[in-house]
Amino acid sequence: MSTTYQIPATTHLGEVSLKISNLDRSILFYTKVVGLKLLTRQDQVATLTADGLHSLLRLEEVSNSITLPERTHAGLYHFAILLPDRKSLGLAVRNLVASGIDIGQGDHLVSEAFYISDPDLNGIEIYADRPRDTWRRDADNNYIMATDPVDVQSLFDLSADAVWSGLPAGTVIGHVHFHVRSLEEARSFYSGILGFDIVGNFANMSALFVSAGGYHHHLGLNIWAGVNAPVNPANATGIDYFTIVYTHAHEAEQAAQRLSQSGITVTHDGGVWYATDPQNIGIRLIAEA
Template structure:
């Protein structure tokens, strides 16, 4: 297998699927607190959208489910909802505050972000990017990032005259961040096989960020749950799969071939292909509609 493969720069992320314990409760949370809209519901599965057309989140109720303590297993740290601008972020934060939920925050220099958890302890980041021409890299070509306090008041001031009506069209899944068993194993899989570029080798934080097309990160990978952290049982709430969206079918086929050449099982289902990473986190590969 070629070792020089680089994932196409136009690649981005799509739909995230979560396993949850109570569908009614999760629909209400993601509608009222997060600001998504219900798109479809059938039996134990619902899909959520921002624009009324594209699925951003799929919720699957798991019978006899268990919710494990945070940072105890390999799996989801958070999935990140990217808003189109600061005004939209200000409105979303106003709604989060009104809901009374616990909120974390961080000015990461490349972005401004807020953090919450859903009723099953699935982590969620809601953020807006700063202009790409303001992002800086260090001498090792890693993006310079921080966790400074966000200027919340300026976000409130920017959105003061606007009315909250849920997350706007243009909202997308910006990135996903996982607890992994080994950073070396994760790097070999996501960079070595799938071809994501390393854009943040943060050894001091026990974390690795990778992306396509120079983005600050499409995947965050950390060992904060411990090296060789146990894999989630099948009935545990958490990540089911995330979606990698390629521009063209031949790019999907190339990724599938690389996975198979590396001994990873890949199966087709409709227009998508499904695989799993070393943590048994599902990966859905599709071409742009």
């Protein structure tokens, strides 16, 4: 197997699936607080959308579920909802403030971000990117990022004349960020096999960021829950799977073949390939419809 494989530059992320403990409660949270819209609901599964057509988030209620304390296990740190512009971000933050929920924030230089948790302690980032031509790299080719205070007032001013009607069309899953068992193991899997480029080797933060096409990160990987942190039991709330979206079917198939050749179990069903990463997080590989 080639060691120089690079993931196609147009690759991006799609639907994220979460295991939750109470579907009615989570639907209410994700529609009223986050601003997604209910797309489908059947039995204990619901999908939510921004554009009314495509699912960004899948929720599945798990019987007899447990919710583990944060930073005690490998799995989801947060999934990140990317808004198309600052005005949309300002509106979304206005709604978060009105909801009374606890909100974290960070100006990361490449983006402006706000952080919340859902009722099952699943972390959520809601953010907007700065123009790509303003992103800078250091001498080691890592993106220069920070966690500075966000200019919230300017976001409020920008959105002052707009009416909140939920997250707009053009909203996507921007990235996912995981607690992993080992950074080297995660690097080997996501960069070595799947071909994501390393864009942030932040040893001082015990974190690694990887992406396709020069994005600031599609995947954040950290060991903040501890090296060799235990994976989630099957009945724990948290992430079920995330989706890697390729432009062409042959690209997804090539990625699936690389996983299989590396000893990873891969299954295939109707144009979708399924695998799991070393944290037992599910991965769906699909091509653009």
